[in-house]
Amino acid sequence: MASGTKPVVSFLGPVASYSHQAVRQAFSEDEWELRPVVTIDDVFDTVQDQEVKAGLVPFENSTNGSVVFTLDDLADRDGRYKDITVDGEVYVDVHHCLLGHKDTSSTTEDGADGSGTCTPTATDPSPSRPRTKPLSSLAHIKRLYSHPQAFGQCNAFISAYLKGVEVFEVSSTSKAAEIVSKDETGTYAAISSSLAAQIYGLDMLGRSIEDRSDNTTRFLIIGRNPTPPADWEIVKTPTTTTTTRPGSKSMVSFTVPHDSPGALAEVLSCFQAFNLNLTSINSRPSLVKPFQYIFFVEFEGHRHDDPEGRVRGALDKISRVAGSWRWLGSWERQR
Template identity: 55%
Template sequence: MTTSSIASPDVDAEHEQNKTPVSFLGPFCTYSHQATLLAFPDTSKWVLEPTSTIKEVFDRVQSGAAPYGVVPFENSTHGVVTFTLDGLADRAGEYPDICVCGEIYLDVHHFLLGRRPPSSSPESEQRSSGRGGEENPKGVPLASLSHIRRVYSHPQAFGQTARFQAKYLQPLGIEFIDVSSTSRAAQLAAADPKGESAAIASELAGREAGLDVLARWVEDREDNTTRFFVIRRKETTEGGYPPPEEEGKRYKSLVSFTVPHRQPGALANVLDCFRRRELNLTSINSLPSLVAPFQYLFFVEFEGGREDDHEGRISGVLEDLEKVAERWRWLGSWRRKR
């Protein structure tokens, strides 16, 4: 991925009209932007449109303004992204046509970005220029952090870097400030004229903001991966995503459902349907149903898809669901990437 493909393109508007819009949670240079580029890399074909909220991605896809949208679904350390679950739950009936048509895995590496202290020796100085590797150890500060008074980041990124914070930042009495994106965090750190602010964000966001790398790969776990969903309106084929040549023929599917209230075993009855068909569950999540407080809408993701349902297991489980769930909804199937 090159820097030129990331930067907000200064383009001819008329030329852009021939491209297919893809909506994603902006601003540019966030992890969401990187994930969107992985699935929609051809900038001559797609125009990537940042939104300010996940809800806006759902709004634009439902309205048809963007045939496709990319939303973060879950992180391997910190769990599901509630705002995306909220859109898929569609408890207000705003998104009747939205389904999932793809997934993207992005390995996430967080950097502590800011200004190096004025006293740091020139030979140890390193800009966030992509230089790194052996000379640039992971997870430990590359400079004194004693001048840092506050650190900006997104709550998800804070949640994924707890150990680094506990070891190197909390003992300094640093203030932690939640902001709406890691890109914004980098911008806020860059805007501090005193250089006392830092951000936890991507290397790319730090480079765009002109910040120094104060520590690299500060995430708690090396296998810190975020999974994104590509969403579209049912039946949309505009732009031809996913490309037919894409490898992999195995599928995953997603359904949501509610169960009869206060019936012991109601959820077990539904999960039994999948067990009897030997469909392996790959995730389960829940949100309040909003029908009554603290009743739940469940999401079950499982291996298999309508596209390769040669043994009729998928159609069978949907017939079973019809009998034991209170209500249920098909949310799509897609080619699995992992």
């Protein structure tokens, strides 16, 4: 297939990042060109400027919470991203791997390096046990590379099996894998993704070495797809007895009038009035006046698949009580 004929989706690079894993999960490489860019702003810029058809950005992590850079771009305080819509979501279970080069001279094949137990210390009196064992000997490992956050998520494994190894913090887990791929001594290892093992041709020395088994990141797919139907019309009568199409979510952002006490509760009650379940709420500084906020609410329901008019009803009500507001998108729920 000729390059350049495929539509392009941009994602937060570098190659082999967890964003790369997410974009591969949602977009077929047969049909899409996957383009890594340097920052979250770059993803928004390339979509807004129609250099690409879609973009993928991290939105929240189940351990660390919301990604404020993405919220700030969705807040769109200066109108730079006026055509951006949220069109989908992707969940990636973050499993860290230990990548490096197997020690071919070693006779140990049972992964029995280290005791697998942790010594209680004054600062950590009850260290947690690692969830997994190494897949092969780690006795030859002298240097360990990764992103600081990944080190923080793999404490038990490191203290059980990599005691005394020198630790180097780098800008991303995929950068760590790249460094290890260029090591000719065979003594470097990286905490990175299984995708990085494939891309950089590294051996898997440990799998799922993270402390928590439920570490998940949710990504959003963005585009320029407002697609309002031609017969758009506000339906004002709520029907509260039946459910909306299961599996849709929508996002709106709004501000509240500063001189109106109770305005935030009033906007939030719009969803309740139409029996729309809220699934997340976030806020960021408005940067208009200190301690005024832009709120982001996700709720169940789809603006363009809304037979009972509940989403339309809620949006209509919000338009009357919010200071300003914007529908950011509706999409198929993935979990």
